[in-house]
Amino acid sequence: MSEEILAPLEGKVVKLNISIGDKVEEDQEAFVIEAMKMETEVYVPCDGTVESVMVKEGDEVEEDAVMAVISCE
């Protein structure tokens, strides 16, 4: 089953650590979003493979925007 990585808050994607096809682990750092004078790390929700990535570095995202989809083991 797939799990979406949603943006926990509105901000700018300043770091993107995953790409399509990557094997990832739960709690691995996937993105960093900058907002409210701090950097918020967003983590991979489950062990699996990256199915798709919807954003790139520099993009502005809204709260709850789907940033990536992970296919979980």
Next chain:
Amino acid sequence: MGFLFQHSGLFYITPQIAVMWLIGFVLIYLAIAKDYEPLLLLPIGFGIVLANLPLTHLMQPDEGLIWRFYHYGIQWEIIPPLIFLGLGVLTDFGPIIARPSLIFLGAGAQAGVYLTFFAAMAFGFNLNEAATIGIIGGADGPTTIFLASALAPHMLGACAVAAYSYMALVPVIQPPVMKLLTTKKERLIKMKKSRKVSRLEKLLFPIISTVVILIMIPEAAPLFSMLMLGNLFKESKVVERLASSAKNELMNILTIFLGISIGATMNAEVFLNPKVILVFILGLVAFIVSTGAGIILAKVMNLFVKDKINPLIGAAGVSAVPMAARVVHKVGSEEDKKNYLLMFAMGPNVAGVIGTVIAAGIFLTLLK
């Protein structure tokens, strides 16, 4: 040469003055080297040094340069409300509109304000002074300054420095209190996503809340009206130039005048007395109690609600925006990296701003 020497301030330097210089230098150091609220503490620190240079007459009533900043900006109560105009532009009340019950957390965190009010009176401060010391627990610089200049101007400097110092120290002060009052299980609570807030709701909020609050507590008008006007600028989306100016240029200009003026009120006679140490101690107590009250209230609310609240966000009722919310997020992420509490914590955080202004309005109504 002799003439110049005679008119210099050299012979007027006292040990007390030297101590004040030291305090000014320490604040400047903290601002620059440790990044402690530099926007305020740097000009305040320098203002303290200026206020304690003899014969400059910078704070001479009717004549001094900095006295004029202080008189027209602070005594006339202009600067703090205008800072609130900018704050309103920067604030997103969405999290509160989505889950209004979080307003209680903002209100509950004002408990530190009231408790410290009574504690200060027990220590011998009069009503006006106690109210000004209590409002430090609201963690709101402009509100503290506004109340101090109305009720206890001689305490303005001490209370302002205490307020801004503790705001800078929120990441140090709050986490121990938060961990003491919550269980690991509570810290792991993942909150349910709030509903989406419509644009219309975000437009009606500043207008309706202004009418309602100002009818109930008219004395809160200068601060509250400016806060909500700024928010209306933001949410209307049709006055971007005004909004941008309010939150950037205007805020920066006001902060310059505010910092210098506050620092310059702190001359040796006013500041170097034992009561000031009490102010700092009581201010710290106010902060800690407010943090605790917010958390405990969240735990109490959890007994009655279906969608559990992570009690940590109660600490964000202390309206150091967004510092307290950031601290809540960090403490939560220590237990579970994927628990993104930041936006949930913003609810009580912005509610706390309203709560503190209301508390100030209540004090003004009762004591002015």
